[in-house]
Amino acid sequence: MTIISPSILSADFANLERDIKAVETADWLHIDVMDGHFVPNITIGVPVVKSIKKVTKLPLDVHLMIENPEKYVEAFALAGADIITFHFEAVKDVKKIIDLIKSFNIKAGMSIKPKTSPDEVLEYLKYLDLLLVMTVEPGFGGQSFMHDCAQKIPLIKEYAPKDLIIQVDGGINADTARICTELGANSLVAGNYIYNSVNIKSAINSLRSLSAS
C-alpha cells in the first residue's frame, strides 16, 4: 500500500484544524519546516507542530528543510513528530543524527535535493526508515515535477533494505504519482494536488490506488 502524506503547506493556515481534518483519510500528515537559510522560505516551527498533534491522530511526517537539523530533533520529537526527515545536504554526521532521531522511538528519514546523486546516500540506506527523493527544489509548494529526479528511485530501491520507505515530494499529482510508484516509490507527498482538488477524499484515493511495483 502506498503511504499518502498530504502537505499542509498548501492548507489555509488561518483554518489549519479544518484543513487537517479534511485529509484525515490519508495515512500521514506532511509538515514542511523551513528556516529561511537552508531554503529561501520560512514556514512552520515547533509550537505549531505541538498544536497540530492535539487535533489529529494522523502520524506527523515532519520534513526539516533547515540548517543544523540535529539541534532541533529533540524539540520536534517532543512536540509529537512520528517521522523526522532531515536533509543529507544539511548535516556533517549522517549516522549521528539518524541515531538521535531513533533514540526518541520515531522513524528516521533523510531527504536528497534534486542535484544530489543517489550514489552519495546508498551507504546510509540500511540505517534509515525512509529516504525522501525531492522531485522539486525544496522551498515552495506548487512547483513542476522534475522527471530526472524520479529516475533516482530504481537505484535506491536496488540497494535499499526491503522495508525502507521511498518517498517522493514535489509536483505530485495522479500522473506523476504513477511514474514514481512504477519506479518504486511507496510514499507520496502532495500539497497542491490534494488541497486544490474539488474533492479532497477522491484525490487522496486516486493516489492511494497506485501501489508500488
Ligand code: DX5
Ligand atoms: C516543498 C515541500 C513540499 C511541498 C509540496 O519544498 O517539501 O512538501 O509542500 O507541494 P506540491 O505537492 O504542491 O508540489
Ligand code: ZN
Ligand atoms: Zn516536504
